[in-house]
Amino acid sequence: MPFVMIAATVLSPWLGVLMIILYLLRKFRGQHWRQFGSNSLTTGLLLLAIWSTLTALLHGNWISVAASLAIWLYLLIVLYVQGSNWSMLQIQRYGIWVFICGLVSAAIGLLQYFDVLGHAGNWLQIIFGIGGFVDDPEARLTATFANANLAGAWFGLLSLTALYYFHHSEQKGYKNFYLVVTVVFFVMLVLTGSRGALMGTVVGLFIYAYFSFKKLRIGLTVLFSIGVLAALIHPQMIPRINIWDLSLMERVHIWKVSLQLFFANPIDGIGLANMYFVDTAVTGYYKLAHAHNTILAFFVELGVIGGLLFLWMHVSLAVYIYRLNQLDHPLAPIYMALFTVFFVHSMIDHVIMTPQVGMLYVLLCGCVARTWAEVAEERERFRIRQEGQRLLATNSVEPVAPLNS
Numbered sequence: 001m002p003f004v005m006i007a008a009t010v011l012s013p014w015l016g017v018l019m020i021i022l023y024l025l026r027k028f029r030g031q032h033w034r035q036f037g038s039n040s041l042t043t044g045l046l047l048l049a050i051w052s053t054l055t056a057l058l059h060g061n062w063i064s065v066a067a068s069l070a071i072w073l074y075l076l077i078v079l080y081v082q083g084s085n086w087s088m089l090q091i092q093r094y095g096i097w098v099f100i101c102g103l104v105s106a107a108i109g110l111l112q113y114f115d116v117l118g119h120a121g122n123w124l125q126i127i128f129g130i131g132g133f134v135d136d137p138e139a140r141l142t143a144t145f146a147n148a149n150l151a152g153a154w155f156g157l158l159s160l161t162a163l164y165y166f167h168h169s170e171q172k173g174y175k176n177f178y179l180v181v182t183v184v185f186f187v188m189l190v191l192t193g194s195r196g197a198l199m200g201t202v203v204g205l206f207i208y209a210y211f212s213f214k215k216l217r218i219g220l221t222v223l224f225s226i227g228v229l230a231a232l233i234h235p236q237m238i239p240r241i242n243i244w245d246l247s248l249m250e251r252v253h254i255w256k257v258s259l260q261l262f263f264a265n266p267i268d269g270i271g272l273a274n275m276y277f278v279d280t281a282v283t284g285y286y287k288l289a290h291a292h293n294t295i296l297a298f299f300v301e302l303g304v305i306g307g308l309l310f311l312w313m314h315v316s317l318a319v320y321i322y323r324l325n326q327l328d329h330p331l332a333p334i335y336m337a338l339f340t341v342f343f344v345h346s347m348i349d350h351v352i353m354t355p356q357v358g359m360l361y362v363l364l365c366g367c368v369a370r371t372w373a374e375v376a377e378e379r380e381r382f383r384i385r386q387e388g389q390r391l392l393a394t395n396s397v398e399p400v401a402p403l404n405s
Helices: 002-011 015-027 040-059 062-083 088-113 123-127 148-168 172-192 195-212 214-233 241-264 294-326 332-346 355-395
Strands: none
Touching: 002 015, 002 088, 002 355, 015 062, 015 355, 040 062, 040 294, 040 355, 062 355, 088 148, 088 172, 148 172, 148 195, 148 332, 148 355, 172 195, 195 214, 195 332, 241 294, 294 332, 294 355, 332 355
């Protein structure tokens, strides 16, 4: 069942949601429900789900009601991640299966790139993410993610995750496999033409290397700086640089409209996922799908309350990752790298606007919270043992020396 769920999630924007719902209905147990309120992530997601549902009902907006169900699903995913016990062997097997499914998606993307598969959005293609509801005038490859920018986000995250597996694998056969898939996914990222995903992945790669190889930090920083300088001097290295000015103008217009919508509805927002349905007279006679900035999108769609809840959750996650890094936890560098991809890309796009990427994102959030909970629990057990040993040493009775006769 987990392997079917992973395949459905990677290979279809819609079947993955269905399979995860069925999987959670089958696997959810008491230990998962007990994770409610165990950290700021579960509390924040619960409050965010309640708030988005309330605002949707108050507005009478059924699109927002349906979108709010996705946040409830995200909450269940986080609870399941935190309440489950996975062995390292299981995690390795799941990771390999994700990479295999990613390779299938990459193959479909290559067929699109070479025009073997068309971009027309018939129903079968829409179900498997090969086409979207809205036509892309540039006809960029989407693989199985329905949108070129979302495909870029997936391939960027997969490339860094495969690199982490390569770095920590000790078997030559596995190392070779992870190296190949790392290169494949990075090439696919470039072919999507997603500049935000590419920039996020490059910065994420630097972050991963910087915190993984501490003795090489100066050299890595110099190398990264040279790369940035080269991109500025030779901007043709950046995908679709010929329309950079037009894209920037569109983003600025979208951000201005988004701020107008926020100030017009500062408390409850316009409703989750409702921006596309806002009166075009307000948006300058454009149909805008989202705010093209994840943080701004939450403030626009859910108002100040929803936006602050979203920020609060992420401040807590940042604290967890900071503490893990302070303890030199081996997962800290990859967590920082993957969140960097999301953060950089989310500055110019709304990366988690669909469940296919959103589920991947909350899975990462849940893993961070779970890792810190395990570390904190182990540290507490160690503290209790140390305290017990100290008390035993303090209360031990010194042997009395015999009296000299």
